Amino acid sequence: MKGVLAFVILLIGLSSCSDIYEQHEVEYLMQKGQHTSRKIGGLPGEKLGTLKSDMLAFTARFDETVRYDLGNKNQEDINKLMGFSDCNSLHHENSVRFGWRYSVEKDLVEIFSYAYTSGVVSYHHMGDVAIDETAYYQIQIVDDKFYLLLNGEIEQEVDRGANCDTGLYYKLYPYFGGDETAPHDISVYIKEILNQ
Template sequence: MRNLLLLTLLGLLGLHGCEVPSGKPEDPTAPVTTLYTIKAGNNYADHNDLSFTAKTTLSFRVTFDSSAVYTNKTTENQYDINKLYGFSDCGSQHNTASARFGWNWRDKALRIYAYCYRNGERISEELGTVELNKPTDYQLSIVGGNYIFTFKGKETTIARGCTTVQSNQRYRLYPYFGGDEVAPHDITISITEIN
């Protein structure tokens, strides 16, 4: 009888325990990681819904895996810069005014770039390389009439085409392959926005 009472009591406690959520409630301000996939034969990544932001700084962590290693069909296209993450600017379309990081696989290294459009003119500057499977931090800021790209502790400044700082017309720019060619195989990129 005592064992039956004990089992009944444990059963009731177990059922009651199922009703109480375990752990802490989810923190809505906690960083969210998104795994973007650019499917073979495509340019655009999934998870690229239109998203406006008034932020003037994007801080994020990126991990590239071995899927970032590729060979273009046309040799000179290996120099094309794929797009990583950033935003449009100046209340314009991104091919008129924008800033984002870019990347490509060239000479056995994954190279990172500052990549901008200023009044429709494309501007890029190589910033360095990253290791595969190693999370790396990036920051892109609007400071007055400039974009500040921070990569591996080094700041690179590129002039903007406007001086407007606050704008609710700025939209996020997501991973994109190309250039002139589409992704030769599925490419996955992990991005965690940390601000």
């Protein structure tokens, strides 16, 4: 009997250990009146992280809370999804990430590349995703370029800053704005994909 009980306990322990390595979708909430997001269920300050490879890959999904109509020119502002800083510098100097904004006309989320290179911002529309669609995002560093992929098909090339052969990369998380803060609570669900 003791042998059977020990075997059952071992099986339970092994099955719960596999959950440690499985990445789960995490909700990031941009609260009404705020720019920055917070990780739901996480500890304060827990979301700050560094990138330990030359690639960031994740899936993201916007639910129905993504719909907003600011009624002014700020509707065209690009919000930020996820990315990282570059060149051992602050993200307004050198960084790359995906941007997004809600299109009232199309009832879709428009996705952009969004980068700072030596303090100069650039962005390019890459495609659209439907509300509740889980899309795949990837940013790869290759020499003096970033390559951004949306759903493995749409690619955007972005120049890196000069003299960026080394760097500490800190991750950048969902952010609303632009000029305006979130008009209501907006959630985005992100699942980071770990490099093997």
